[in-house]
Amino acid sequence: MTNSSKDPSGGGPDGAATPIATGSRSGRRPLQIGKGWVQAAGLVFLTGFFVVVLMGYLTYQSSPPIPQRVVSTSGQPVFTGQDVRAGQDVFLRNGLMEYGSIFGHGAYLGPDFTADYLHRSADLVRAGYGAAGSDTAAQRTRTDFKTNRYDPTTGVLTFSDAQTAAFATLTAHYAEFFASPAGKTGLRPAAITDPTQIRQLTSYFAWSAWASAADRPGSDYSYTNNWPSEPLVGNAPSAHVVLWSVLSLIALLGGTGALFAAFGRWDWLGWHGRDQHELRFREPQRVRLTASQRATAWFFLTMTVLFLIQTLVGAASEHYRADLGSFFGLPLDHWLPYNLVRTWHVQLSLFWVSTSFLAAGVFLVPMITGRRDVKGQHLLTYTLLGALALVVVGSLLGELAGMRGAFGRAWSWLGMQGFEYLDLGKLWQLLLTVGMIFWVVILWRGLRKRLRAESRANLPWLFFFAALALPVVYATGLLARHDSGYTVTDFWRFMVVHLWVEDFLELFTTVMVAYIFVLLGVVREKVALRVIFLDIVLYSAGGVIGTAHHWYFNGEPAAVLGLGAFFSAFEVIPLTFLTVEAWSFIRLGARQEARSASDFPHRWAVMFLVAVGFWNFVGAGIFGFLINLPIVSYYEIGTALTANHAHAAMMGVYGMLAVGFAVFALRYLVPKDSWSDRLASISFWSLNVGLAWMVFVTLLPLGILQLYHAVDVGYYDARTLAYVGNRTNTLLEWLRLPGDVLFIVGGVGPLLWLAVRGALHRGRHHDLPDQDDQHLFTEVQHLEPAEASAAGSITGAAT
């Protein structure tokens, strides 16, 4: 046998780098796969978005009205629409959505204030109507709450006298709760003391409780599809909740079967079994990095530091669940109350993951183009890092100051905007969007020449489009405004929390991972392209419309519940499926590695991808679907089972990916003698074991117990501080400690060490060959002996 060395840039089928053999009249390299893929993806994508726009229209049309005035039967004013809006501001500004929840959405330590107000007021009303056990009293209470006495022509909502009296009593109750100087609630002691603000806050809770019980006009269920479960007012799962749960299950089973059958029938990805090419992987330290690539070392260091801080504030917020009293004797709630550390924990998770993704994008560009940086690229990269640091530090400090009442009328711009996951002030949110656009510009500058030579559905363009989609979709979150009705704000909030995270980050990730494999030579470009288009089809079919699984009970009409339940079931299919698929994807790499004459340098980056596959299946697929049926979500929303899914999916998938990207790049940035596979291995196992411990020892059992309690005793009760801090729960919370310590010390620690080495050295490898080469492998073509002797050059290369 013989071998002939081939430069992968030479216009080969993989198009890993320049120069490119163009084959079309436009001078662009033609599309590498059938047009059908592009058309199918476009069609599914557009259909999905058409339905999302339709749901947006329904949101604006059918969300629960905020009355102009609420009066008692005897005509006394109770509160106004202005109070409700101002109450929402008080709620957001003080970070209460990061303490408890409203309509089931928010944090899980404090109560759900909708259910809390509903239960307490119903209890007071019934007590006012007669002794406990009196059927008449129970019936009158139900009638008071279920009858919709809102008059849309006058904008007046009428409360019964008993409801009015309950409002006054509960205003006093919340005054005591929020102004308590003793603390012990997780909030800052005396967090809200102003009586006007307390009244406004109570009005907000009262309005949400009204919407959750009063029948929607023309229906026999409430604006929230009868959520929360509350026997006192006759709130039980509506027929829609049950019906769409059954249909959702059928969609999952039928969809999975259909997809497996279809996949088994056709040779979708068009592989060829034998590959006669042997790869020689370039040692990472033999790859000459550009200045912009070297600048990313600081991004990865920043990422790791943010990751460390995120886990530390996470540990602090966990401590509140284990012991509300104090932090080993220290009154932590004076300085770092639960809602602040929880806000930082959630915000930092998005920040560190994004930092890694931004850096990985910049790092990849020169590898894609095979060229040196365009002028000034590294300066722009450093500017991006500066902007990112400004947004991170500014927004976190803004949240701290905002919760303490700073910034006056500019609170929502500079301080705590307060929507869970979109907690950062609007100015910071805007700057972050601009920063991402700036990042896209950096990518564009680097890719420009390459893009000019490519069909718009080839890998370089897909990489660019997937990146461009990130600021565009994130920007929709700017439409969540503190002065809009809750249902409308939630519509826009989930454009970021769901659509941006689960669909567009997923798309960007698939493109990045596929491209990295192509650049490493282990996957053919055509296969990678097909996987990406398949991903777009499968994720768009479920994920886009499936956003509505977050809107079952927040005031959206039943049609949205149905669409959400049905289509989100399809979201699970690619998770079970693409993980199977992903292995096969890597499999190609494996065969190449077995044949390669040099070690595969990215063992640990690939291991993090293996973990992504695992957690995608367990965390997103199993734990996600566990809480996805409307009938489960009805009792489960805002409980520890959500936290169980959120951690396993968010850390398990995007966290592991972000770390995987960092390990990939650090392999080039850290000198050979400072790189340690052992440290990467310790980090890998500690992160995975720590996450599994957290899930199996604490979050899953806590969630099962809380779900049982919500069904057995009531949702309101399952969300009280007394329930959350009971003996069994406390034991489970404390048992989590060893896993958390391992996660932080063994998982983040070694990563930080490698990132520091990367930042100190920044890929300045000595004794590099003169040529400026970004190719990560060379391909050696094997010829059968007969062919080789015909060519007259047998050199006896090893196979």
Place this chain on the structure above:
Amino acid sequence: MTFEAAFMIGYANVLLLIALGLHRLGRVNTSPWSSRALAGHQRRHSDDAPHDGSPPGDMGPDHDLPAWPHGEPRRLHTGIAMIAATAAMVLVVAAMVRHHATAEVLLLTATGVAAGALVARLGNALRTAESLAIHARQRVRRQRH
């Protein structure tokens, strides 16, 4: 029996089943030449099937591991399964400290012993997988030279 003890026993047993399930899942061979998802592909290119020592169907405990990284999901699954079984053991021990009724002690002990046995078995499986992985890597190196 108290609710807490009953829950701990029930949940610990569920964890043991989860551990067994994860370990089993890790034995599924992810090679494109045996993955059910790619049956169409396999039929078309059956002549091309590589002979790289990758066993068809599931990987049995005594089978050789397929080429890297296809042994790694197995190790990860078994590793996490071991964590689930260890978690069951720890929960049972914690419950034993609190609950001392005869029925509780008996059931907790039985679950604890089952968990311990599973941890030991998974530990063995993990060690075997690890040595197979090392062996596979050495084989690749030998092939290269």
